[in-house]
Amino acid sequence: MFNPSNVFDGQSDLLELARQAATTAGQNEPPPPPPPPQQMPAMVVHHPRGGDLESRMANHVMDPSSGDDQEPPKKKQYHRHTQHQIQEMEAFFKECPHPDDKQRKELGRRLGLEPLQVKFWFQNKRTQMKAHHERNENTQLRHENDKLRAESLRYKEALSNAICPTCGGPAAFGDMSFDEQHLRMENARLREEIERMAGMASRYAGKSVVAYPNLMPHPQIENGVGTYGGQFGMGLGNLMYASNTDLLRMVASSPICDMSMIIDLAVTAMEELLRMAQAGEPLWMSSIDNSLEMLNEDEYFRSFPRGIGSKVIGMATEASRDSTVVMMHHSNIVEIMMNVDRWNKVFCNIVYHGSTLDILTNGATGTYNGALQVMSAEMHVPSPFVATRKSYFVRYCKEHTTGTWAIVDVSVDDFWPREGLRCRRRPSGCLIQELQNGYSKVTWVEHVEVYHKDVHSLYIPLVYSGLGFGARRWLTTLERQCERLENLLANAVSPSDYGVVTSPEGRKSILKLAERMLMSFCDGAGAATGETWAVLSGNGLNDIRAMTRKSINDPGKPPGIILSAATSFWLHLPPKRVFEFLRSHTTRNKWDVLSNNSEVTEMAYIANGSDPGNSVSLLRVNGMNQNQNNMLILQDSCFDASGAFVVYAPVDIVAMNIVLSGGDSEYVAFLPSGFAILPDGPKTPSHYGGDGVMDIGSGGSLVTVAFQILIDSIPTAQMSLSSVNTVYNLIRCTVDRIKASVGGHDDI
Numbered sequence: 001m002f003n004p005s006n007v008f009d010g011q012s013d014l015l016e017l018a019r020q021a022a023t024t025a026g027q028n029e030p031p032p033p034p035p036p037p038q039q040m041p042a043m044v045v046h047h048p049r050g051g052d053l054e055s056r057m058a059n060h061v062m063d064p065s066s067g068d069d070q071e072p073p074k075k076k077q078y079h080r081h082t083q084h085q086i087q088e089m090e091a092f093f094k095e096c097p098h099p100d101d102k103q104r105k106e107l108g109r110r111l112g113l114e115p116l117q118v119k120f121w122f123q124n125k126r127t128q129m130k131a132h133h134e135r136n137e138n139t140q141l142r143h144e145n146d147k148l149r150a151e152s153l154r155y156k157e158a159l160s161n162a163i164c165p166t167c168g169g170p171a172a173f174g175d176m177s178f179d180e181q182h183l184r185m186e187n188a189r190l191r192e193e194i195e196r197m198a199g200m201a202s203r204y205a206g207k208s209v210v211a212y213p214n215l216m217p218h219p220q221i222e223n224g225v226g227t228y229g230g231q232f233g234m235g236l237g238n239l240m241y242a243s244n245t246d247l248l249r250m251v252a253s254s255p256i257c258d259m260s261m262i263i264d265l266a267v268t269a270m271e272e273l274l275r276m277a278q279a280g281e282p283l284w285m286s287s288i289d290n291s292l293e294m295l296n297e298d299e300y301f302r303s304f305p306r307g308i309g310s311k312v313i314g315m316a317t318e319a320s321r322d323s324t325v326v327m328m329h330h331s332n333i334v335e336i337m338m339n340v341d342r343w344n345k346v347f348c349n350i351v352y353h354g355s356t357l358d359i360l361t362n363g364a365t366g367t368y369n370g371a372l373q374v375m376s377a378e379m380h381v382p383s384p385f386v387a388t389r390k391s392y393f394v395r396y397c398k399e400h401t402t403g404t405w406a407i408v409d410v411s412v413d414d415f416w417p418r419e420g421l422r423c424r425r426r427p428s429g430c431l432i433q434e435l436q437n438g439y440s441k442v443t444w445v446e447h448v449e450v451y452h453k454d455v456h457s458l459y460i461p462l463v464y465s466g467l468g469f470g471a472r473r474w475l476t477t478l479e480r481q482c483e484r485l486e487n488l489l490a491n492a493v494s495p496s497d498y499g500v501v502t503s504p505e506g507r508k509s510i511l512k513l514a515e516r517m518l519m520s521f522c523d524g525a526g527a528a529t530g531e532t533w534a535v536l537s538g539n540g541l542n543d544i545r546a547m548t549r550k551s552i553n554d555p556g557k558p559p560g561i562i563l564s565a566a567t568s569f570w571l572h573l574p575p576k577r578v579f580e581f582l583r584s585h586t587t588r589n590k591w592d593v594l595s596n597n598s599e600v601t602e603m604a605y606i607a608n609g610s611d612p613g614n615s616v617s618l619l620r621v622n623g624m625n626q627n628q629n630n631m632l633i634l635q636d637s638c639f640d641a642s643g644a645f646v647v648y649a650p651v652d653i654v655a656m657n658i659v660l661s662g663g664d665s666e667y668v669a670f671l672p673s674g675f676a677i678l679p680d681g682p683k684t685p686s687h688y689g690g691d692g693v694m695d696i697g698s699g700g701s702l703v704t705v706a707f708q709i710l711i712d713s714i715p716t717a718q719m720s721l722s723s724v725n726t727v728y729n730l731i732r733c734t735v736d737r738i739k740a741s742v743g744g745h746d747d748i
Contacts, residue, residue: 079117080495080498081113081121081495081496083496083612084111085111085112085113086495086496087610087612088107088110088111089107089111089118089121089122089125090610092107093122093125097125097126098122098126099118099122101115104118104119104122129437132438133437133438136329136437136438137438139329140329140331143331143366146366147365147366147367150365150366151365154365259360262360262374262394262412263360263372265308265394265410265412266372266394266396266408266410267396268308269308269394269396269408269409269410269427270396270398270406270408270427272304272308272408272426272427273406273408273427273428273431273445274400274406274431275303275304276321276427276447277321277406277430277431277443277445278431278443279303282296282299283295283296283299283300283303284296284321292320292472292682293320293322294319294320295317295319295320295321295447297317297319300319308410308426308427311449312424312449314451315449315450315451316450316451316452316464317447317448317449318446318447318448318449318450318464318466318469318470319426319445319446319447319448319466320445320446320447320466320467320471320472321443321444321445321446321471322443322444322470322471322472322475323441323442323443323444323475324441324442324475324476324479325435325439325440325441325442326439326440326442326478326479326482327438327439327482327483327486328438328439328440328482328485328486329434329438329440330403330405330432330433330434330440333405333430333432333440333442333478334368334397334405334407334432335368337395337397337407337430338368338371338373338395338397338407340354340355340356340375345515345519346477346478346481347474347477347478347481348518348519348522348523349382349477349518349522349643349645349676350379350380350469350473350474350477351377351378351379351380352378352379352380352388352522352523352526352528353377353378353528354375354376354378355375355376355377356373356374357373357374357375357376357392358373358374359371359372359373360372360373360374363397367399368397369397369398369399370397370398371395371396371397372394372395372396372397373395374392374393374395374412375392375393375394375395375409376390376391376392376393377390377391377393378390378528379391379423379469380526380527380528381459381462381463381468381469381526381678382522382525382526382643382645382676382678382704383456383459383525383526383527383568383676383678383702383704384525384526384527384544384545384566384567384568384704385455385456385458385459385527385568386454386455386456386459386463386468386526386527387422387453387454387455387527388526388527388528389423389448389450389469390422390423391411391413391423391424391425392411392412392413393409393410393411393412393425394409394410394412395407395408395409395429396408396410402434403433403434404431404432404433405431405432406429406430406431406432407430407432408427408428408429409425409427409428409429410425410426410427410428411424411425411426422450422451422453423448423449423450423451424448424449424450425447425448426447426448426449427445427447428445428446428447428448429444429445430442430443430444430445430474431443431445442475442478444471444474444475445471446466446469446470446471446474448469452464454527456568458568458570458680458702459568459702461680461681461682462678462679462681462682462702465681465682467642467679467681467682468678472641472642473642473643476640476641476642477640477642479640480609480614480638480640483608483609483610483614484511484515484608484609484614484638487511487606487607487608487609488508488511488512488515490504490507490508491504492504493507494507494606494607496605496607497604497605497606497607498604498605499602499603499605499618500603500604500618500660501604501606501618501660503660503661503662505661505662506659506660506661506662507606508662509659509660509662509663509664509665510604510606510616510618510634510659510660510665511606511608511616512665512666513634513659513665513668514608514616514634514636515636516556516665516666517634517636517647517648517670517672518636518638518645518647518672520556520670520671520672520708521645521647521672521673521674521706521708522676524547524564524566524706524708525566525674525676525704525706526566527545533547533548533564534547534548534549535547536548536724543567544565544566544567544728544731544732545565545566545567546563546564546565546724546728547563547564547565548561548562548563548564548719549561549562549564550562550715551715552715555666555667556666556667556668556669556670557669557671558669558671558710559713559715560711560712560713560714560715560717561710561711561712561714561715561717561719562671562708562709562710562711563707563708563709563710563711563723563724563727564706564707564708565706565707565709565727565728565730565731566704566705566706566707566731567704567705567731567735568702568703568704568705569702569703569705569735569739570680570700570701570702571700571703571738571739571742572700572742573700573701573742574679574699574700574701575639575643575644575677575678575679575701576639576644577701578644578677578701578703579613579637579639579644579646579677580613581741581742582646582675582677583613583635583637583646585600585601585602585617585619587741588600588619590741591734591737591738591741592734593730593733593734593737594621594633594650595621596621598621598622599621599622600619600620600621600622600633601619601620601621601622602617602618602619603618603619603620603632604617604618605617608636608638609638611639611640613637613638613639613644614637614638614639615637616634616635616636616637617634617635617637618632618633618634618635618656619632619633619634619648620632620633621633631650631651631652631653632651632652632653632656633648633649633650634648634649634651634656634670635647635648636648642678643676643677643678643679644676644677645674645675645676645677646674646675646677647672647673647674647675648672648673648674649670649671649672649673650670650671651668651670652668655668671708671709671710672708673705673706673707673708673709674705674706675703675704675705675706676703676704676706677701677702677703677704678701678702678704679699679700679701680699680700680701680702703738705731705734705735705738707727707730707731709727709730711724711727
């Protein structure tokens with residue numbers, strides 16, 4: 001087992017470099033250009049599985065012309081497509097998976113490929129897609145088989161307890177029609193459902209469970225319809241074929257107040273979400289360039305006169321809607337939304353912390369149909385300049401038709417009032433529709449009322465327009481994470497990958513490590529603190545937010561005192577340009593103090609999405625000092641329409657040997673640093689509430705830079721003021737270098 005502390009032995013050198021850089025931080029001059037990179041042979045070395053990473057890296061830069069004069073045995077030559085060629089063929093494949101000879105020749109001519117190469121690529125792509133679809137279909141069939149098996153067992157149990165309608169004894173099914181048998185089995189299931197929900201409701205009201213004397217096991221049946229003169233006032237036939245919504249309404253009419261109000265709230269919210277997701281004008285109005293959909297508030301209150309409460313005075317409304325097609329089966333999306341751990345992981349850049357406070361019902365057997373749970377969540381923008389939004393809400397999931405699901409959130413602040421209410425969720429959520437080949441169409445509605453406080457002036461256009469917390473940000477995150485999950489589940493090394501990652505196991509392990517690194521970065525880059533971080537106050541630096549935590553026996557973190565420092569600033573370039581500048585290893589020495597103006601080599605590249613910028617890289621800084629020669633840099637880069645991240649962390653070479661051989665990456669200790677890049681506002685005018693202010697984004701970028709550094713390896717040690725000041729100087733120096741590099745021109 002490797003020693004995690006070895007990863008952070010070089011951080012003293014990092015602090016020393018920061019001290020040196022701080023002396024020149026005010027000059028605002030770009031660093032001298034790096035020496036010209038050494039010419040490296042354009043070859044790909046396939047390394048055996050396992051093996052030592054040092055030898056693999058030595059082979060990676062070895063000159064093939066060295067050695068004796070003996071002629072090596074001839075090997076079959078392999079052609080590796082460029083990123084541009086793959087991207088163009090991927091785009092063409094989406095439009096035409098089966099190109100004819102003329103199309104293949106034209107595509108090959110445009111990309112510099114032979115028609116036979118194009119033909120083989122499309123054949124391989126179709127085979128890959130077919131295998132993917134078959135796996136999804138097999139998974140779906142297994143789920144259906146399990147569901148049918150469970151239903152069969154339930155029917156058998158219900159049949160064994162059936163009662164004869166004439167004598168009251170055990171039923172002889174030869175004397176009973178099929179419809180009567182079906183009604184009795186459904187009656188048993190619904191009676192169990194009602195009793196279970198009533199039992200849960202009693203916990204909230206502190207009352208005993210209401211008895212249901214009229215739900216007799218042997219009603220009088222006339223033409224398949226029984227009569228109950230009881231509490232719900234519904235016939236047996238109506239009860240048997242009642243939808244889940246009707247069932248919830250029946251339970252809501254019981255005298256158990258708190259539970260009935262929650263259920264009625266969830267049902268009303270679901271009805272509103274469905275209408276909001278499917279309605280057009282005049283409820284939703286398009287922006288000037290049709291890029292955004294804006295809610296017409298007057299029409300909203302006319303359409304929902306008995307909606308969920310009236311508007312809170314002083315709160316501004318943020319409402320947005322967007323839709324897209326994602327590469328994921330609808331059942332997996334439902335699982336992500338209803339499993340709070342997966343929800344936190346997939347939306348880590350939006351959800352700082354989400355938790356399930358109580359599960360009121362788990363839904364139908366084997367599915368989330370009818371599931372109802374009370375949750376809390378703290379939403380954030382990755383910047384210390386924007387306050388978080390915490391809310392308590394009910395989440396309700398329902399299957400409306402086969403393959404069409406809806407999941408709605410609605411605040412429960414009316415039931416549990418709390419001080420400092422800053423955000424109220426009106427019915428918000430998503431409508432998920434099954435498509436062919438394992439794809440799904442997702443329509444997202446985000447509708448909140450919020451006090452616009454504690455927002456820095458830089459972020460006002462982004463937040464007030466609804467883009468900071470809106471539907472587009474949720475959907476683009478989901479779309480990007482679907483691609484990441486698809487790459488994580490791949491059982492082979494992608495053709496676009498290169499470098500020292502040569503096995504599927506190593507590829508999967510390093511992608512999991514990068515996923516954990518991104519989550520850890522988001523944990524310290526925003527304005528949230530939770531229960532782990534303590535904010536440093538009285539430092540006199542209003543533009544830098546610093547927090548500390550003590551790490552003791554924390555897997556994946558080094559032991560000691562950890563300092564997280566973050567700040568945000570504005571650049572005149574669009575997010576895509578800033579993203580490419582920060583993620584590129586060729587320009588890294590312009591801003592990275594750790595590189596010390598040395599050349600950076602990309603040892604491995606793993607594609608992590610359709611965009612070439614979405615990738616995981618393994619970097620090495622050439623010319624490091626002696627104490628850092630055993631250190632590599634793991635970098636995760638991801639970009640979508642709502643923003644981008646460039647996150648990196650120094651990692652020990654011994655630890656990476658374990659990861660690249662397919663070992664468990666959960667115990668690899670690291671401290672992430674990096675950047676979050678967001679647009680500075682919408683591209684079109686948007687209305688900021690009732691004050692009549694109109695504004696637009698300038699097309700620039702809002703950049704958050706955050707560092708997590710081990711300032712003392714002893715958790716009980718006292719905080720060193722000099723170390724804290726050094727980290728402040730490090731973050732200021734990094735910002736100054738970036739601004740000096742981009743300067744007043746665009747050629748970065």
